[in-house]
Amino acid sequence: EDKVVQSPLSLVVHEGDTVTLNCSYEVTNFRSLLWYKQEKKAPTFLFMLTSSGIEKKSGRLSSILDKKELFSILNITATQTGDSAVYLCACIGRNMLTFGGGTRLMVKP
Amino acid sequence: DTGVSQDPRHKITKRGQNVTFRCDPISEHNRLYWYRQTLGQGPEFLTYFQNEAQLEKSRLLSDRFSAERPKGSFSTLEIQRTEQGDSAMYLCASSSTIVREINSPLHFGNGTRLTVT
Numbered sequence: 721e722d723k724v725v726q727s728p729l730s731l732v733v734h735e736g737d738t739v740t741l742n743c744s745y746e747v748t749n750f751r752s753l754l755w756y757k758q759e760k761k762a763p764t765f766l767f768m769l770t771s772s773g774i775e776k777k778s779g780r781l782s783s784i785l786d787k788k789e790l791f792s793i794l795n796i797t798a799t800q801t802g803d804s805a806v807y808l809c810a811c812i813g814r815n816m817l818t819f820g821g822g823t824r825l826m827v828k829p
Numbered sequence: 830d831t832g833v834s835q836d837p838r839h840k841i842t843k844r845g846q847n848v849t850f851r852c853d854p855i856s857e858h859n860r861l862y863w864y865r866q867t868l869g870q871g872p873e874f875l876t877y878f879q880n881e882a883q884l885e886k887s888r889l890l891s892d893r894f895s896a897e898r899p900k901g902s903f904s905t906l907e908i909q910r911t912e913q914g915d916s917a918m919y920l921c922a923s924s925s926t927i928v929r930e931i932n933s934p935l936h937f938g939n940g941t942r943l944t945v946t
Contacts, residue, residue, distance in 0.1 A: 762937035764937075816862060816874045817935055822871045
């Protein structure tokens, strides 16, 4: 059975801090790893990673995949209160997305 | 708005009643997925369709659950004889399998929150 594990479960930081969220996976026929941000409603897409070692960046967020060690990290620099959310990691295996349990990030002013 | 839409947004029902949810995917997307999310957990896969064919169902999908996508466009998810453990957010997502978008990310709707009392 496919498995995606995220850590930490939750994190409280202050504005301006840098955070690193972790995602490890065991997925049959792995194709891609995705990061989503979920506030109150639908998860919104952040990154899709398919190749090892290539960093993807979007503003203060960046992510990288290690297909040998089967993990990915999501970095957020200079955090803002608007970054408070649940961050979900998911892997495309056979035909569906398998999600981790998420990391709940709270950024305090 | 050309995103994934779900209806209703909220549903409160009594135990034992049947409920039906609807999902309208992004129009050019041929794949449609149903997920269930309980508080503090990530979404759990329930089932997916490619066009009108239901290609995979999770073990989570008991015989009280049925999903259809009759014309390969919108989909419905029905839960019969609801139980309190069915209370969750039901998320629908769609994606495309055309070559230039292979591995394209799933686009989620805002979900239907079900409360079974």
